[in-house]
Structure formats: C-alpha cells, structure tokens
C-alpha cells in the first residue's frame with residue numbers, strides 16, 4: 401500500500417497505521433520502507449566501531465602516533481569527551497556518566513589534562529589543530545574555572561589555528577550565560593544545542609523537560625556573543641511524537657534560524673543502552689510514522705529556506721556546510737560533518753575515538769581503567785582497528801556517498817590504483833537489482849548518484865559496500881534501524 405499519494409502540498413491524510421502522514425514525497429511506499437528499514441550503521445566511521453578489537457592495543461597506538469608525528473605541519477582534529485550529565489534522558493544513546501557529585505568530574509579532569517599532555521608528548525611537535533570539539537555527555541556540566549583550566553591545558557600543548565572550527569555541545573537546561581561568555585572568550589566559535597522536541601508530553605516521556613523560552617534565551621545570547629555557527633539537535637521517533645506536534649517543534653526551530661540543524665533518527669538500542677528499556681514500545685511511533693516524521697520535518701526545513709546536508713542535517717544556504725554540499729566537498733568524521741578535515745584525529749577522555757595514521761583507537765569506558773592506565777603512564781586504549789588497503793578504498797566510497805550522495809568511480813580508480821568497475825563488480829550488480837531498481841540510485845558510466853528520494857536510504861546504499869556487514873552471519877542485533 402502506498403504511504404503517500406500525490407496531492408497538493410500541505411495536506412495530511414491517514415497513513416496505514418491511522419497516523420496522519422504528510423502529502424509529500426509521493427514515491428515513498430510502505431513496501432519500500434519495509435524493505436529498506438533494517439538495522440544499519442550510521443557510518444561515522446568505516447569500518448564501524450563494532451569491528452574494533454582488543455588486539456589493537458596501547459603499543460599499536462603509540463606506533464601510530466609516532467607515524468603521525470612524522471609530518472609536523474599536517475593539521476589535526478582534536479576531540480575531548482566530557483561524559484557527565486546530572487540526569488539521564490531516557491532516549492540517550494551516548495556514553496554518559498550520571499552524577500551530581502562535582503568532585504567526580506574534578507577528579508576526571510585531572511586525568512584528562514594528563515592525557516592531553518601525554519598525547520602532545522608523543523606527537524614530537526605536531527601541534528596544529530584545525531578542528532577542535534568538546535562533546536559529551538554535557539561539557540557545560542563543568543564550572544567556568546574548570547572550562548578555563550581545560551582550555552588552557554589544550555592551548556599549552558596544541559596550537560588552535562586561526563579560523564579553526566572550535567565547537568562545543570551544550571544542554572540549554574544547564575548552560576549559563578556566564579559559561580557561554582567564557583567559551584566565546586576562549587575561542588569557541590560553534591555551538592551545538594540539544595533540543596530533541598519541544599512538546600511537553602514527549603519531553604516528560606523522555607525525562608528531559610526543557611522550556612522553549614529557556615532555549616531561545618540561550619540561543620539569542622549566543623548570537624549576541626558572535627558564535628559563527630549554531631546547531632540545534634532534534635530527534636524523530638521518540639514516544640508520543642505526532643506529525644502535528646513534531647511539526648510545531650520544527651517550526652519553532654525554523655523561527656529561531658539556527659545555522660544548522662541535525663534531525664536524528666532515534667537510535668533505539670535497548671540491548672546496549674539499558675536506560676532505553678524504560679521507554680514503552682507501545683508509546684513509540686510505528687516505522688511508517690517515524691519515516692513520515694522525518695519527511696515532515698525535512699519539508700518544513702526546506703520550506704523554511706534550509707538546504708539538506710548529508711542524510712539528516714540541514715543548513716542555511718550561506719553556512720559553510722551548505723556551501724560544501726553544493727561544491728561536493730563535504731566531509732564527515734566522528735565529530736560530524738565538517739569542511740575542515742584533518743588527516744588525523746586525536747580523541748581524549750573516556751570512550752573517545754581517535755583516527756591516527758590509518759588506525760582507529762578507542763579509549764576505555766570505565767573511569768577506574770582510565771585512571772589506572774594514566775597513572776601507569778600509558779594511553780588508556782581499550783581497542784582499535786588498523787585499516788587494510790581494502791578498508792581505505794571502501795571508507796572513501798562510503799564517505800563520499802554519505803556526504804555528497806555522489807561517487808566518481810574513475811576518481812576512486814585513480815586514487816587507489818584499482819579498476820573500480822571490476823573491483824566492485826559484485827556490489828554494482830547488487831545495487832542494480834536493489835537501490836537502482838527502486839529509484840534510489842543512478843549508475844551511469846562509473847558515476848553513482850543517489851537520487852533525492854534515495855537520500856533517506858543512503859545508509860542502505862553504503863551497506864552494499866560494507867564488507868564486514870556482508871560477512872556477518874550472526875543474527876544478534878548490533879545497529880539501530882536505518883530510518
């Protein structure tokens with residue numbers, strides 16, 4: 401049955417599950433949705449983190465850092481993980497530590513300072529940072545003096561370059577004007593604010609009550625302070641969301657005019673995140689409604705003058721992400737979409753992931769292990785992955801498709817010294833009988849182009865190129881659903 405049929409823009413009709421669905425994107429049908437809505441990675445990396453293994457250890461990481469230090473002038477990305485939150489949002493899929501005990505964070509920071517110094521020590525003078533991000537958890541859990549001290553440590557060991565992307569994630573419920581002012585004075589020029597949904601019923605169901613006025617006040621203060629780019633996060637697929645209520649949240653965001661918006665698909669992974677088990681499955685929207693929620697939000701952002709970026713982001717046309725999309729030069733790493741890719745990325749803090757000289761390395765998640773490693777003068781590496789030549793090719797292919805919805809097979813052949821058509825003969829065959837036949841992808845003389853309707857399903861196109869997914873035989877769920 402068709403989820404949507406062509407009719408004038410703006411009308412709502414009952415969907416297959418009785419929920420109202422928007423009268424747009426007429427080509428998306430329930431059959432296609434069912435066929436493509438299967439567990440799949442978000443491809444913030446390839447190979448994905450599930451391939452990381454303990455065989456890649458601290459010694460391997462040191463070896464990769466040594467290799468990375470060979471070119472002292474090459475730029476770096478730097479990510480710091482600040483895992484603390486006062487309370488847990490029920491939907492949260494991030495690596496967080498919930499505590500109201502401030503001394504826990506103070507102790508953690510002592511070690512984070514040490515890890516930053518240790519990294520710098522092993523990079524033999526390589527210092528230039530072009531992309532720098534504090535993520536969490538909630539980095540504004542830290543007090544103003546803690547923020548200043550951490551920033552000072554980073555500046556002592558690294559050179560944040562003029563024009564660098566310097567970003568922080570803030571939870572408007574716990575962020576003060578004083579923190580915003582301090583961060584701006586320290587050189588932060590990008591903010592990402594968590595909102596998710598402004599509807600009271602949804603907020604209560606996910607244990608995140610956040611007034612629209614409070615969010616808007618913080619947003620406006622950030623504008624006055626001159627943050628170059630402000631992002632707002634929304635999530636679709638949360639309990640009790642309807643097209644109408646989520647549409648109103650989207651409209652409120654459109655009126656605020658953030659430079660960027662992320663509209664994330666709710667990653668429902670209760671087998672990994674125990675806190676999500678508190679959500680009642682019967683309160684969650686059906687897969688059909690979930691897709692319709694995204695379609696609705698997408699249309700409202702487009703109508704509001706935003707440009708679609710990658711799979712699930714939107715940006716004002718003058719924002720650099722929008723410009724990079726138009727010129728097909730968008731990149732993506734663990735920190736999200738970027739126009740300032742550095743060949744290597746350092747991660748510091750529990751669970752942080754680095755990407756150094758052709759290997760991923762992830763830190764331990766437990767505080768006790770993190771402290772023990774640093775006390776012994778070791779990097780707190782838990783696991784990682786050294787990319788093979790084949791991984792590099794596929795990583796490039798997947799990143800191009802995810803970011804720019806386009807792939808030039810000839811360029812891949814030249815870049816990696818392969819013959820694209822024969823190297824990927826099996827994948828191209830699979831694409832022809834799936835995404836191409838369904839109108840999600842066009843293949844023309846070695847060029848792949850994801851169609852506008854296929855953008856919703858770009859993960860599925862990428863999954864065809866994922867060698868590890870192909871080799872998986874276990875039926876255990878690992879990823880959330882694609883839509």
Ligand SMILES: C[S@@+](CC[C@H](N)C(=O)[O-])C[C@H]1O[C@@H](n2cnc3c(N)ncnc32)[C@H](O)[C@@H]1O
Nearest residue numbers: 491492493536537569570571594633664666667
């Ligand atoms: C670290 S939080 C942002 C900063 C701050 N902690 C906050 O919540 O405002 C990063 C973002 O991840 C997204 N997120 C968290 N859990 C998610 C899930 N299970 N599925 C999809 N997105 C999720 C939310 O949109 C959230 O704003």
Ligand code: SF4
Nearest residue numbers: 485488489492494537
């Ligand atoms: S969504 Fe943000 S505030 Fe909520 S628990 Fe996760 S990291 Fe903390």
